[in-house]
Amino acid sequence: MIELTRPFGALALIALLVPLVIHLLRRSAAREIPFAALAWLMARTPPRRRFRLDQRLLLALRMLLIALLAVLLAEPLWRADGDRETTRVYVAPGIDPARARATIGALPADGYWLATGLPSLAQPAPQPESAARLISLIRALDAELPSTVRLTLIVPELLSGLDGERLQLGRDVDWRIVADATVTPATPAVPPPPLRVAIRADGTAQMVARALLAAWRADGLVLAVDEAADGVPVPEGTSLLIAGAAIDTALSARIADGLTLLRGDAADQAGEVLLRDDLGQPLLRRQRVGRGQIVTLAGPLDPAQLPALRDPQLPQRLLPWLRPALPTPDRALAASVAPLRGADDAKPRAVPLLPWLIPLIAALALLERVLATRSAREPR
Amino acid sequence: MRPLIPADVRARLARLQIASRLRPDGQGLGLHAGRGRGAGLEFAQYRAYGQGDEPRHIDWKLYARSDRHFVRDATRDTPLSVWLVIDCSASMAQADPERPEHARIDAAKILAAGIAERAVAQGDSVGLVTVGGAVTQGLPAAAGARHRDRLLLALAALQADGRDCARAVPPLLSARIAPDALVVVIGDGLDGALLDAGQQLAAARRDVRMIRLLTVGEARFPFTGSPCFVEPETGRARTLDADAARARFLERFGADRQAQLRQLATHGVRAVEQVLDEPADAALQRLFGARGAPR
Numbered sequence: 178m179i180e181l182t183r184p185f186g187a188l189a190l191i192a193l194l195v196p197l198v199i200h201l202l203r204r205s206a207a208r209e210i211p212f213a214a215l216a217w218l219m220a221r222t223p224p225r226r227r228f229r230l231d232q233r234l235l236l237a238l239r240m241l242l243i244a245l246l247a248v249l250l251a252e253p254l255w256r257a258d259g260d261r262e263t264t265r266v267y268v269a270p271g272i273d274p275a276r277a278r279a280t281i282g283a284l285p286a287d288g289y290w291l292a293t294g295l296p297s298l299a300q301p302a303p304q305p306e307s308a309a310r311l312i313s314l315i316r317a318l319d320a321e322l323p324s325t326v327r328l329t330l331i332v333p334e335l336l337s338g339l340d341g342e343r344l345q346l347g348r349d350v351d352w353r354i355v356a357d358a359t360v361t362p363a364t365p366a367v368p369p370p371p372l373r374v375a376i377r378a379d380g381t382a383q384m385v386a387r388a389l390l391a392a393w394r395a396d397g398l399v400l401a402v403d404e405a406a407d408g409v410p411v412p413e414g415t416s417l418l419i420a421g422a423a424i425d426t427a428l429s430a431r432i433a434d435g436l437t438l439l440r441g442d443a444a445d446q447a448g449e450v451l452l453r454d455d456l457g458q459p460l461l462r463r464q465r466v467g468r469g470q471i472v473t474l475a476g477p478l479d480p481a482q483l484p485a486l487r488d489p490q491l492p493q494r495l496l497p498w499l500r501p502a503l504p505t506p507d508r509a510l511a512a513s514v515a516p517l518r519g520a521d522d523a524k525p526r527a528v529p530l531l532p533w534l535i536p537l538i539a540a541l542a543l544l545e546r547v548l549a550t551r552s553a554r555e556p557r
Numbered sequence: 558m559r560p561l562i563p564a565d566v567r568a569r570l571a572r573l574q575i576a577s578r579l580r581p582d583g584q585g586l587g588l589h590a591g592r593g594r595g596a597g598l599e600f601a602q603y604r605a606y607g608q609g610d611e612p613r614h615i616d617w618k619l620y621a622r623s624d625r626h627f628v629r630d631a632t633r634d635t636p637l638s639v640w641l642v643i644d645c646s647a648s649m650a651q652a653d654p655e656r657p658e659h660a661r662i663d664a665a666k667i668l669a670a671g672i673a674e675r676a677v678a679q680g681d682s683v684g685l686v687t688v689g690g691a692v693t694q695g696l697p698a699a700a701g702a703r704h705r706d707r708l709l710l711a712l713a714a715l716q717a718d719g720r721d722c723a724r725a726v727p728p729l730l731s732a733r734i735a736p737d738a739l740v741v742v743i744g745d746g747l748d749g750a751l752l753d754a755g756q757q758l759a760a761a762r763r764d765v766r767m768i769r770l771l772t773v774g775e776a777r778f779p780f781t782g783s784p785c786f787v788e789p790e791t792g793r794a795r796t797l798d799a800d801a802a803r804a805r806f807l808e809r810f811g812a813d814r815q816a817q818l819r820q821l822a823t824h825g826v827r828a829v830e831q832v833l834d835e836p837a838d839a840a841l842q843r844l845f846g847a848r849g850a851p852r
Contacts, residue, residue, distance in 0.1 A: 208782070208784040208785065209784070209785045209787050209794075210654060210774065210780065210784045210785065210786050210787065211650070211651045211652075211786075211787055211788075211789045212651070212774060212775075212786040212787065212788065212789075213648030213651050213745060213747050213775075213788060213789060213790070214747060214775050214806075214810055215786055215787075215788040215793060215795060216788075217806055217809050217810040217813065218786060218795060218797065218802055218806050219797075219802055219805050219806065219809075222797045222798040222801035222802040222805075223796075223797060223798065224783035224796045224797055224798055
């Protein structure tokens with residue numbers, strides 16, 4: 178398919194009128210015959226064709242030449258699009274080829290694994306890859322394959338590792354889903370791990386800590402609690418420490434390593450305010466320390482001194498700030514993330530036609546000269 | 558110089574006798590029965606013996622029967638003076654597209670050369686007048702091989718370049734064409750003034766013959782397509798559909814030609830036509846040949 182880079186160059190086609198006009202104006206007069214008996218020739222038989230075009234071959238050649246020059250100005254490109262539509266089947270790794278074959282009926286010869294290097298289906302199945310990798314491969318396929326190739330993508334029912342961007346392709350694809358695929362997603366769906374909490378407090382603070390934990394448990398949060406006296410080291414893997422004591426060096430190191438410390442300290446005015454009480458006074462502040470944080474309530478952990486602790490909603494309001502960040506949702510049903518049709522159509526690679534056009538024009542110009550001079554030499 | 562007369566034409570011309578319808582009244586010895594009476598083979602008349610007649614001319618046998626002296630007169634054979642009148646107007650340069658080197662004027666030269674050859678061979682005198690050309694040329698009538706060569710040279714140099722057909726008449730009338738001469742007008746018959754002059758000459762006791770040369774285009778109109786016809790003398794041009802015009806042209810032109818021939822015949826001018834693709838001596842055979850020649 179020929180495509181014009183600068184379609185306005187085709188306006189030069191108007192120049193096609195030039196050789197036409199030249200041939201109309203400069204047509205050789207009708208064959209002249211001396212005829213003395215002209216008086217006996219009736220003028221009632223007019224010539225049959227008044228607008229004759231002489232040397233039609235030459236005219237056609239000249240018009241072709243000018244048309245080609247106009248096309249040259251328009252800078253044509255050749256996009257190879259075999260008119261033959263082909264279908265290629267790509268199967269996500271982890272799907273049994275037999276199941277894929279059953280899904281689309283008969284598997285055509287063009288079957289590939291949707292994996293790095295796009296190995297043929299005849300080769301052993303590669304390791305399953307994350308959906309982000311699959312989608313990256315699909316985008317690459319869409320960009321590289323000619324638009325006449327129909328894509329059939331066979332994907333598992335559940336895709337994980339997706340990003341927030343919905344897949345958009347330049348062509349319509351056949352998005353086949355294998356329902357009960359024996360796919361092991363790259364990030365397997367495991368229940369969220371329990372929130373590991375350590376309590377290093379006593380007295381009222383210990384009671385407050387326990388109340389918080391009880392409220393969270395009541396909300397369905399799974400907790401692993403390590404309650405010990407002050408000074409006992411915090412076990413590995415703990416993500417939340419509720420403590421009343423001061424921060425010593427060892428604790429600082431743990432906090433910087435990712436621990437969240439919840440404490441009550443009216444004196445500490447540092448950090449950003451996360452929550453405010455009903456009067457608008459700061460209730461909860463946070464200081465980031467390394468990968469961890471120190472979350473400070475605006476008073477000691479004692480309901481008598483910090484009335485806000487009596488608020489039954491407080492545990493729920495605290496919880497988002499104290500939990501480690503949950504992984505972003507990256508799993509979806511394949512049916513819900515079928516590729517969309519993008520605005521830009523897939524275009525095959527374009528080849529500039531100028532290297533062929535210029536010698537062709539030169540050859541035609543030469544031929545035109547030969548024809549024109551030859552006809553001039555002809556005895557008339 | 559290439560001889561004007563092709564070899565085959567020359568062979569046929571050898572049997573041709575140029576003869577006039579009239580009896581010439583010239584001097585000298587010739588082959589034609591003259592009007593003068595005198596010594597000769599052909600009996601003309603008896604007349605009474607008068608003063609000045611030689612006694613040996615008296616027919617003694619008649620004297621024996623009639624007892625009177627009669628002189629036996631014979632027709633004197635006199636030479637003929639032949640005048641060639643050639644139309645040199647531009648229309649005579651017209652040739653057929655198929656044979657561009659053989660124009661009407663070329664055919665006229667062959668005919669004139671043939672007449673001159675034969676006339677000189679018969680001892681007649683030949684003169685030449687060109688009419689209608691840019692330059693009027695002429696040679697007085699004379700006999701002899703040298704005069705024939707001069708005439709052939711003048712013929713070979715003739716060019717049909719005349720543009721004004723009105724000038725055809727004065728040279729013809731002013732030429733000193735002797736009475737009883739044979740005048741052969743070679744032209745295309747399209748020049749009305751030349752035809753009129755020929756008729757006047759015929760009325761003035763000259764044996765006028767006219768040869769009308771027709772191109773193939775005029776005789777059969779073989780053109781096709783829509784060519785542009787150009788009249789050579791006036792330059793007028795007309796582009797028309799030849800196929801549609803053919804039948805009407807042949808009908809009109811043929812009728813006009815026949816009418817012309819009839820009119821010439823009523824004025825005593827014997828006219829024949831020759832188409833350019835006919836043998837070069839066709840008109841001569843028609844005018845002077847065994848069938849066509851009047852005795």
